[in-house]
Amino acid sequence: MKTKDYQKGLHILAELSSENLSRLTDAAPFIQYVQEQIIKNGLSQLGDVQHNFDGGGFTAVVCLTESHLSVHTWPEYGIVTTDVYLSNFMKDNQDACRNLYKAIRDFFEAEEINVQEVWR
């Protein structure tokens, strides 16, 4: 096997601050929005899991042919953690990865607390 030939993907990890509470408390509008962004960026969705916590935030994970993205919200702290991981197997997806991350950030009208890019 040719471990050395593996083409690393870009994984963006971010912690965001948002005061838009309505965006932090219901997974459904986020999923609808992010599905549009997935299509817009030429990616394809395999499935998703979403869950609204009682009186709290939500968790949403979308599995993509190109890997996955996740969002975990903490309205009690005004915090969103998100990660977007896209492989570069079939084509270079690093622009799509950054676009998708920025679209998520914009959905929450969020400020960036911390963002890091990991190639893996």
Next chain:
Amino acid sequence: MKTKDYQKGLHILAELSSENLSRLTDAAPFIQYVQEQIIKNGLSQLGDVQHNFDGGGFTAVVCLTESHLSVHTWPEYGIVTTDVYLSNFMKDNQDACRNLYKAIRDFFEAEEINVQEVWR
């Protein structure tokens, strides 16, 4: 909102090398195994998405009350990328996070190429 009071969670990101091809090509045994590990570590599953690629590897994402874990396999390169992210909202889950990661590594009988811990 009290952004400063947010308790960061541990996110482990790893790239693994495995020669056990049967483990890299079917999501179902992995999901069954990891569900047992989730219970063993006192965590709770919300749902999962799994997909076997034609003639290739698989992608599996498990959404947890405590955040999520993912696995993407590349049998053609003998590579597995995995991440395990557990919040510390209700209790300190860092031991569970490391245990779960090690259980995933052991499932694939894998060598570690790169492992990093990110607090977020």
